[in-house]
Amino acid sequence: MMSSAPESPEADSHLPEAAPPSVSESSQEVDVTGERWRSQLGVRWASLHDGSSQHQLKESESEEEREEDEPEEEEELRGVFIHFGPQVKKSVHHKEMDWSKLKKLGLYRLTKDIIVMIRVCKMFRQGLGGFREYQIIETPHRKHPLFSFWDKRKQGRITFDTMDFVAEEGHLPPRAIQIMQKLPSWRTEPEIQALYNLLQVLNSYRNYSEPLQLLLARVMRFERFGRRRVMVKKGQRGNSFYFIYMGTVAVTEDEDGSSAFLDPHPTLLHKGDCFGELGLMSPSVRRATVVCMEETEFLVVDREDFFANKLDQEFQKDAQHRFEFFRKMDLFESWSDEKLWKLVTLGKVEKFSYGQLVLKDFIESPSIMFVCKGSCEVLRLIDLGTSPFYYKWIWQHLELIDDTSLKTHLNEPSPVERFKEFQIKSYPVQDFSTLKLKHLQKAWEQQGSSFSRRIKTSGNTLPKTLGPKIKSRHPHSLECPMINTEYGELPEEAAVGAYIKIHTVEEGETV
């Protein structure tokens, strides 16, 4: 029988005093207050003290009750009788009449109520414990659209619940949570594949090799915590490592993480970042404290699952691969293996797709990048407003667009559109517009240019520097926001930048 109570010194020391002398006596005595209660009491005591009757009694209970309920009830009964023990004993051995007195006093009723209350409290405690760390996000008014069709080949109806794959904005979808609640060995291959696909949005996950990603999808479990929850405490031994699916955490040097809420610029980690892997893979203690800045969802890999599913071996393979890559480089020729391994553990692999921006400004970047596969281009942003040729070209176009006699030019796209088109064709994945505007805005601010001033330009007042060639034939007015450049005013819309390629970094080279 499963029972933790006898192991507890406290329970042991109280048990003999609390127990009535015999099972039958106690069960007979308790009669009037309720048949069910009496028999229950008799059965429980029998299971505690009479080894031979144990088996018989167990057979009448369900598997669940045997494993979970029994130890609790024993504990409760002991607890209750520890308190009321001496009175019960006295009544049994000395005065039978006392029982009826006690009954009248409602002692058994009271005992029963206390037991029920203890059980209810325990159930609540257990229930809340479970809910504290895992809550399904449910929208009360959500409809459940089920999509179903008849599959001729399989001769069966295929049902697809779209809600399985829909989450509250930013949250992990319920279907993924369901999978992650299962033990690693219970997860099916399609389930692991589904998680693998879903987690491609997380940079730190995607950066691992495919076999490692699949192993991670097998063992990850889901957790959600609120603001101020300390996930990892500096100086403690690490048992898990975490991927952030939603929310923000801060990395701090203090133990309780409180500095993160006072620091105006804390070190923050967001969706797609991971932390705690170092503490898991090496015997060293946590190097920093990590605290939640808001409600945050994590995908957690625990130490025991990590080793049981041989993730350590796969991580080791990855690290070995990186070590060999560095060993081949001339740059590290003079480095010892030991030093190189340090570099391997500090570095991280990052993957970029074609056209994706790697780094905005690598001169200001705090890290060194080694291209281990593929190649990337180093581009320079040129502010076209600083070029006199571009300036002239823009004003020529403005004049021609305004000149009704030259109809053919009316259909020509504006310089901005042409630039955008060029940009889209050149870099289909990454949109550089915000970056470009940011750079230009900074440059204009430095030059003290007027960013939002409006001026009126008529046909006869086009900038003189452009010469007579671009004089408008008909008087006209031009009204648009202008900016100042070295050569005069330029319509704000036309103040664009362009990237020119200055270098290609190949495999094995450094950025």
Ligand SMILES: Nc1ncnc2c1ncn2[C@@H]1O[C@@H]2COP(=O)(O)O[C@H]2[C@H]1O
């Ligand atoms: N400066 C930092 N920037 C980002 N993450 C960090 C920084 N310092 C520590 N960490 C992470 O915080 C984690 C704390 O526990 P670990 O030492 O196991 O692993 C650590 C890293 O994953």
